[in-house]
Amino acid sequence: MWPDRRILDLLGLELPIFQAPMAGPVDSEMVIAVSEAGGLGGLPCALMSPEKARTELGIIRQRTSRPININFFCHTQPADDPAREAAWKKRLEPFYVELGLDPAAPAPRSARAPFDEEFCEIVEEFRPEVVSFHFGLPDAVLLDRVKATGAKVLSSATTADEAVWLEERGCDAIIAQGAEAGGHRGIFLTDNVANQPGTFALVPQVVDAVKVPVIAAGGIADARGIVAAFVLGASAVQIGTAYLFCPEAKVAAPHKAVLRAAKDDHTALTNVFTGRPARGIVNRIMREVGPMSDVAPAFPLAGGALAPLKAKSEPLGSGDFMSLWSGQAARLGREMPAAELTRVLAEEAQALLGTLAR
Structure with missing residues (x-):
């Protein structure tokens, strides 16, 4: 039923639903739930010490054998x-x-730390199926070591030029992050956020610019957004804000309250x-x-x-x-466990794809 199975075959997934690795709210509990449901759970390491990352990965490896993603920032410390x-x-x-x-x-x-030698050793130790980066890529020596583990490498692009840059340096798939996305912009070739395109302008242009599969991210929270991303050429979607409504998300009470009340212009x-x-x-x-x-x-x-x-x-x-x-689609969030949300999103998207195909 999925229009493009490249990402499923590349990563060994059942469902083209990626849980965004959101630093703070996401730990091993959510990663396990999403991966066990057939999607790709993502562990954010940007706010973790190496010791904490090892602990979380140890828990994940004990409780699921499904593919997982671990995510790192690639900024240069000022x-x-x-x-x-x-x-x-x-x-x-x-x-x-x-x-x-x-x-x-x-x-x-x-406490935000960039990917370095110590984190690279953790990748080599736990050998996750996917390693993703934000703000570009680490230096070539570290990147080669990551790829030598067999991990598939992903990174975020906020423009087609960034997507081409990432593909040229060995990324196996590109996360096209539109301006609607919550959290940090993955922007790295420029610092001009005023010109950033939205998801549904960005995705088809990235699809046209690169040969590797593209994952759409930003403002996607229900079946309509998922199907729209597929129609524009994406192989999968990465969803963040919708997972903040799950009980597995470690969201402080004031944050949860405003998420529940958020509108499109908030x-x-x-x-x-x-x-x-x-x-x-x-x-x-x-x-x-x-x-x-x-x-x-x-x-x-x-x-x-x-x-x-x-x-x-x-x-x-x-x-x-x-x-x-928060992204711009918080109002579409539904409060349900992460595994259930992953399956429901996939089922509803497949049903809508089937309706459109008739």
């Missing part, structure tokens, strides 16, 4: 910029004072939480500081100064200083 960090702290000072925090206290460092791209553009539900800090601030330090350093504000306000039930990541 040099310290004390003047800019001081200016950012000064911009946030009124919020510190309001919450009874000391603005002069040292800010914690962001999100915006912002750099205030990390220093890099990402889509989230608009909250107080985005309204009053951004959403795009030219004061925010480079990725991932901006997050450090926000951490005390989040730590103080979140236990009070406030999402004012949280990164409320």
